[in-house]
Every structure is written in structure tokens, then in C-alpha cells.
Amino acid sequence: MGLIKDGITEVIATTRYNAAPMGIISRDGRLRMVLFHGSHTEKNVVNEGWIVANFIFDPVVYVRTAFDDLPESDFVETEVDGMTMHRLAGAEAWAAFRTEIQKNTSEALIIDLVPLHEEIISLTLHSLNRGFNSIVEATVHATRYLREPDPALRRLIVHHTGLVRKCGGQREQEALELLEQYIEI
Ligand SMILES: Cc1cc2nc3c(=O)[nH]c(=O)nc-3n(C[C@H](O)[C@H](O)[C@H](O)COP(=O)(O)O)c2cc1C
Incomplete structure (x- = not known):
């Protein structure tokens, strides 16, 4: 294990x-x-x-x-x-x-x-992508922001969505579009 x-x-x-x-x-x-x-x-x-x-x-x-x-x-x-x-x-x-x-x-x-x-089940190499990491970060902050709309959390979400736009591939951009449907930033 x-x-x-x-x-x-x-x-x-x-x-x-x-x-x-x-x-x-x-x-x-x-x-x-x-x-x-x-x-x-x-x-x-x-x-x-x-x-x-x-x-x-x-x-x-x-x-x-x-x-x-x-x-x-x-x-x-x-x-x-x-x-x-x-x-x-x-x-x-x-x-x-x-x-x-x-x-x-x-x-x-x-x-x-x-x-x-x-x-x-399958072994795949995942190269490091800041866009992927930032989608995870933006999403975790967004789940907290929905519970408690703290401006500090909003700033973190804006920071990370910016990184997704800059570094993410197509799938990260799709994830960002979806995130923007759940939370207004
Ligand atoms: C990367 C990431 C990590 C999370 N970790 C936790 C966690 O450890 N504990 C928790 O209660 N919620 C965590 N959340 C928030 C839950 O995923 C979120 O509240 C979700 O809506 C719960 O879904 P459920 O109602 O289907 O269980 C995390 C979210 C993200 C994006």
C-alpha cells in the first residue's frame, strides 16, 4: 500500500x-x-x-x-x-x-x-503544469468562498484563475469555464 x-x-x-x-x-x-x-x-x-x-x-x-x-x-x-x-x-x-x-x-x-x-490501472506520466495545479487551488478556494464570501479568498481565486489562463492547456481552460459557471468571480 x-x-x-x-x-x-x-x-x-x-x-x-x-x-x-x-x-x-x-x-x-x-x-x-x-x-x-x-x-x-x-x-x-x-x-x-x-x-x-x-x-x-x-x-x-x-x-x-x-x-x-x-x-x-x-x-x-x-x-x-x-x-x-x-x-x-x-x-x-x-x-x-x-x-x-x-x-x-x-x-x-x-x-x-x-x-x-x-x-x-494505468501508469501515465503527468508533466507538471501550473494551470492544472491552479485549477485545483482555485476550486478549493471557490468551495470555501461559497460558504464564506471572504475577499481574501476571492483574491486567491483571481490569482489562480489568472495562472490557469496563462499556463493551462485546453482541458484546464474547459475546467475554468466550468468553474466560472459555478462561481461569479
Ligand atoms: C482540491 C480540493 C480538496 C478538498 N478537500 C476537502 C476536504 O479535505 N474536506 C472537505 O470536507 N472538503 C474538501 N473539499 C471541498 C469539497 O470537495 C466540497 O465541499 C464538495 O462540494 C463536497 O461534495 P459532496 O457533497 O458530494 O461530498 C475540497 C475541495 C477541493 C477542490
């Missing part, structure tokens, strides 16, 4: 027919997630006790799943440790976890992840 690296790995987390960008925190050999209250991901984790980390490098998927749902046809059913899990058909790799609720604060549910299984 080595797909999740030390630090915070951003993935598309899937639960029952749901996908959302989420960070997996790996520190001192322990894996955790902080699920802010109110997401479908939180609700499904509480009800079912599992999550799948999907490794996917399509910027459009990051934007779409942050604000919207994917059709059920984008998911694949997989049996892991006696549980029927849903992962993304388009993922290059995936890792499945059992979840254990560690703490419930006023802001978020903190869960421990117990690794069960992981699989690499």
Missing part, C-alpha cells in the same frame, strides 16, 4: 454514487480525513463506513465533482472486504479504506482511514 504519500494527497473521494475532491492527510504513519459538515461524503461515510481514493488527473473532474454530481454510469462497483464500494471508472489508480470516526467537532468530522486494497 503506497499510493498515499506523506503530507496531504488530493484525490477524488468516492462513496456510494458520490464523488468529491478531498484531501487525505498522512502523518506519522496515520491516515486521516477532515470532512466539513454538510457534505454527501460525510453522510455516506457515517452510514456506510468506507471511502475510495481515486487518482485522476482530469481538471474538469475536479471542478465538476466539487460542485455537482456525476452520473451513476461514471462509477464502477467493486467488492472490498465484504463491502460493495463505488470507484470512478476513469481513475488511473484507486485505494479503498474502511473509515473510523475519530472525532466530531462543531466544524467537521475527523475520520481515520484503514487501508484495505489498492490498484494501479
Whole structure:
């Protein structure tokens, strides 16, 4: 089991027919997630006790799943440790976890992840593109901005969307157009 690296790995987390960008925190050999209250991901984790980390490098998927749902046809059913899990058909790799609720604060549910299984489907070289990184950054700030319209967050979004325009390829530009449909900047 080595797909999740030390630090915070951003993935598309899937639960029952749901996908959302989420960070997996790996520190001192322990894996955790902080699920802010109110997401479908939180609700499904509480009800079912599992999550799948999907490794996917399509910027459009990051934007779409942050604000919207994917059709059920984008998911694949997989049996892991006696549980029927849903992962993304388009993922290059995936890792499945059992979840254990560690703490419930006023802001978020903190869960421990117990690794069960992981699989690499295709190995692709992803060259570094600041446009891709900035789409991820702009999207994460946009999800926060929608909850709390702080001008500092707006400045970060403007900065990162500028970088997407400058450095991104066609798919990053498409992701940016989609982002602009969800949030007025
Ligand atoms: C790169 C990225 C990382 C994110 N990480 C988290 C996270 O660790 N925890 C969280 O609660 N939300 C996180 N979010 C925000 C959720 O993706 C967002 O609230 C989403 O709407 C939840 O979707 P759901 O209701 O389908 O679960 C992140 C967003 C992005 C773009």
C-alpha cells in the first residue's frame, strides 16, 4: 500500500454514487480525513463506513465533482472486504479504506482511514503544469468562498484563475469555464 504519500494527497473521494475532491492527510504513519459538515461524503461515510481514493488527473473532474454530481454510469462497483464500494471508472489508480470516526467537532468530522486494497490501472506520466495545479487551488478556494464570501479568498481565486489562463492547456481552460459557471468571480 503506497499510493498515499506523506503530507496531504488530493484525490477524488468516492462513496456510494458520490464523488468529491478531498484531501487525505498522512502523518506519522496515520491516515486521516477532515470532512466539513454538510457534505454527501460525510453522510455516506457515517452510514456506510468506507471511502475510495481515486487518482485522476482530469481538471474538469475536479471542478465538476466539487460542485455537482456525476452520473451513476461514471462509477464502477467493486467488492472490498465484504463491502460493495463505488470507484470512478476513469481513475488511473484507486485505494479503498474502511473509515473510523475519530472525532466530531462543531466544524467537521475527523475520520481515520484503514487501508484495505489498492490498484494501479494505468501508469501515465503527468508533466507538471501550473494551470492544472491552479485549477485545483482555485476550486478549493471557490468551495470555501461559497460558504464564506471572504475577499481574501476571492483574491486567491483571481490569482489562480489568472495562472490557469496563462499556463493551462485546453482541458484546464474547459475546467475554468466550468468553474466560472459555478462561481461569479
Ligand atoms: C482540491 C480540493 C480538496 C478538498 N478537500 C476537502 C476536504 O479535505 N474536506 C472537505 O470536507 N472538503 C474538501 N473539499 C471541498 C469539497 O470537495 C466540497 O465541499 C464538495 O462540494 C463536497 O461534495 P459532496 O457533497 O458530494 O461530498 C475540497 C475541495 C477541493 C477542490
